[in-house]
Amino acid sequence: MQKAGPSRATTAMRASSGGVAEDGASAEKPAAGRRRAGAVSDLGPLDGHLGYFIRRLQIWVFQDFIRTLSPLEISPAQFSVLSVINANEGLSQAELGNTLAIERARLVRLLNRLQKRRLIERLPSSADGRRHALRLTPTGQTTLKQAMALADTHEAGLRAKLGDAPYRALMEALRKL
Amino acid sequence: MQKAGPSRATTAMRASSGGVAEDGASAEKPAAGRRRAGAVSDLGPLDGHLGYFIRRLQIWVFQDFIRTLSPLEISPAQFSVLSVINANEGLSQAELGNTLAIERARLVRLLNRLQKRRLIERLPSSADGRRHALRLTPTGQTTLKQAMALADTHEAGLRAKLGDAPYRALMEALRKL
DNA sequence: GGGAATTGTTGTCCTAGTCAACAATACGAT
């Protein structure tokens, strides 16, 4: 069948039986011999775990965000960075990283890309030679404005998906963490 | 300062002014010349966006899960896979992938590792030569049982963190997606 | 003045996610 590799631990069994299989060891719980692969319903212990559903929702949110903002090519992380820089002009990379929980090394490369796109600048900090004072370029400001408009569209979609009351409840519950 | 690279677009400015800076172009919004980097408070447009908070919570959940399950070395994704296989013995990789929204190629490598650790088996499907019937080995079953116990601990911690009422509200709201 | 700490950077490693190609197998229609 497939080329090779670390799978198919049962090749020997397979060769021994003719191929049609009288179900000596192969497991087949529901109706056997179906056609197409659809999803299976039972999540097992998983459906008692909130983390699983949060993860699924988070993936949906990111995909929708990326799709909605695709004309600008702004990722969620980039949007968060531009957003915080705009609200705190002149902050350092360390402050930005602490605010958004982005590690220093990761942030450097994120900012490199934004700087190459002329959306942000790294100015020398007036009082501390180690720091960079970050700020948006004019291009960055207009891009952020456009991004905010699209992000609002995305947010409306999310509120619609969740329902209005759960949306507000969630927002309130999560903000105080 | 730093070695080189695509940053420091403002090196020229820096060389021109003496170094102490009379604030010709460097931006410094709050109190200037602080000591240590702490986080900054204003998230800007970000704090109207639920996705941001969901992301933060999701990261916390994963980290806590990983830490709690670390004695077993079971990641969230691995736990979800074992969980669904256990609840649907003999299902195919395609079904598993559709259920958990894991892409085929990604799932192959996930299962390879679990198979190498003897936690799962790939049996030949009795009726379809293309499929593998997945199931847990006895080792996999006992490992999953232990994992479930630890995962319950994690879940209790999450419920405590969120508060009991928000936890239940969230669970109910997210389950129906 | 000098050791310790901070800041930004680079390099490296590992995991996730995505996409294209492919072989083996099954299906459907003629």
Added chain:
DNA sequence: ATCGTATTGTTGACTAGGACAACAATTCCC
């Protein structure tokens, strides 16, 4: 029955994210 099409599992390659160590420049603090 056979041929084109679809499905399943697999591999390879690429990108992005996150984590960690090492490092130079700078600042802090005693």
